Amino acid sequence: MQLNRRAFVSLPVLSFIVPAAQAAFTDVAEAAVAPVTIDFKSRLPAAGTLPKRWICGSESAMDNTDPPTQVHWYNEHTVVLRQNKCYSYEAPFMMLYFGNERVLMVDQGFNQLRTDWPLRDTVDACISEWAKKHGRKAEDLELLLAFSHLHADHYAAQNEFVDRPNTRIMGLTHEEMVGFWGMTHYPEQRVTLDLGGREIWIWGSPGHVMSEFAYYDTYTQILYTGDMFYRGRCYISFWQPWFDSMTRLMKFLDEYPVTHVVGCHVEMGSRGEDYPYGVTWQPDEAPWQLTVAELRHAYEVAKTITQPGIYFTGGVYLCNQTRGTTTIDKNPYAYES
């Protein structure tokens, strides 16, 4: 079946499920395990682990010997990826969600060239590993490349995937973004992506930029809030849309369980200290994940904010309409005569 993006959006997700007959032709030698349909709907939330400490750059960037991308399997169907700080100071986090039919990758990091930063190879290796373990053929799994929001540090490596078969790539305009998920009422509308038994819920969360999504995985119950809310400096470009997005998150928390709130970066130390914009070494990082309580508390703090400025909630910095890279750093050499 020939599918363009429009056809993909207009068709019900069910029609993409690989017919059972096709699955029967799977080469037995390649498939070490018989393909079993994985149940993503019971015993929720699916347990998972997060590293105590992420790889976080090095004092001399050119002497860094860490892998270009840190790969962490949260559980056997969920991968967290992080770009090495010495490959890009943004060191964005990325997610891979596996379902019975397809794989969703949220965010693609901050480097365009496969020769500089082989994200494609890392992702392909993850998909092959998963496919082998669960009796699939990697090439049968459709890969959806989406991103949290329209900033280059979250989609730059899309380039590396343009020649990858069986891959759909979100376009780089607001229209293409909402079209990719078939939304007609952004940002309130919540749509469901079926990865094959595993549902991802997606809705709009503008504020950092106007084009941003929140992703909720019903299997792990992880809420991925992109750059709109993360452990670091939440640069709020537009206050009212951001506050409305927070209100939307509060309503969501009231209705549904959330295990972790995660975002795209970590820019804070474990004692709340601010790692300024652009550093390639964060020796004592705070954990990537935030608790529901921290998100709720940030909302309470946000309610009291009336002026532009930088506000520390204990869990994150809310940078209300401050300019992009402004930090709270001071000139350490200032003195009185």
Place this chain on the structure above:
Amino acid sequence: MNQTQTPVYNPALSGNPSSSNRAYPNGNPADPLNPVGAKNTDSVVPLHRTGEVTHDYRCDGPAPGTIGFRWIFGSIVAAKNTDPRVQVMQYNEDTYLMRENICVHWEGPFTYLLFGNKGALLIDTGATSNAEWYPLRKTVDGIIARWAKARGKTNVPLTVVMTSGEDAAQNQGLSQFVGRTHTRLAPKSLAEVKAFYKLESAWPAGTGKIDLGDRVIEVIPTPGSHRDGVSFYDPYCDILFTGDLIYPGKIQIGNDKDFVRSIERLKAWRESHPVKWILGGHVEMQFLPGKAYPRFYAYKPYERLLEMKPELIDDVLASAKLVVGKQMVLVRPDFQLLNGVSPDQKTLEFPAGVANINGPRAF
């Protein structure tokens, strides 16, 4: 406007030193093959030396030197950088400019090595103490050994000084020289620095001297960016080494009144002494007027050149007077002044009459 003009190659505009109007990329056959004065090269080392060479550092005007090029500017992926960790540039046979690779430390500090008949002077020591990452000592030792061999000298005492002892971007390499023989290290604390230059009673109005043997480097106290800031004047090359006080970048003023007084002192110095170049400790500006790179960048493909013309002091002084007592960023084509604000502070104010161009952002 006529859009169909054919561009004319202008060697002068393209940085081609050929002064004629035509381009001679392969040499001009009309030029004399044995030009007058060709036997008198710039080398201070005689072709056939017998014994130790003593160089006459007196000269009319600044000693010749080369500095016209861009510095190594890091790489998109810092972890994959393969450039030299210390880039060495020979300005002339007695003057060396060095820069720390910006993928080792984003500050990319410049350090300077000057030679006289009786010793060498290292101005500033970089931002990294680890000699594996930043082999400053090894590089300096290598240059000194080569220089000493060429001059037939067996002992070249080294003095290591800093434009600011408190500046973590310039005092870290000092530890690499601890224990080196025939080496005098400047102290880090202000009180000891004053004593080191014999300026206890004359700080900051007086000047100190460092005699390298017929090349006497003048020490000018210039607090302002740093409480203990000093500048160095080399009367041989006519270069002012100003560290963090004046450099093509985001100049963070530590104390605005001191800053103005120090710039005034340098302006007076410039009026009474020939100055060919001002060389600062870093480059943060882009080659687009008024535009600076943010802190921590390890890839700066569009860096401004290091050297500044002495007339820039006037601009710095006028600008400094504007920011006294105010918390603000002032943008000028060749530098920015940051007074009492975060080092990352930006401003939307842009100087009138200056082309406001944004460079491409590479990732």
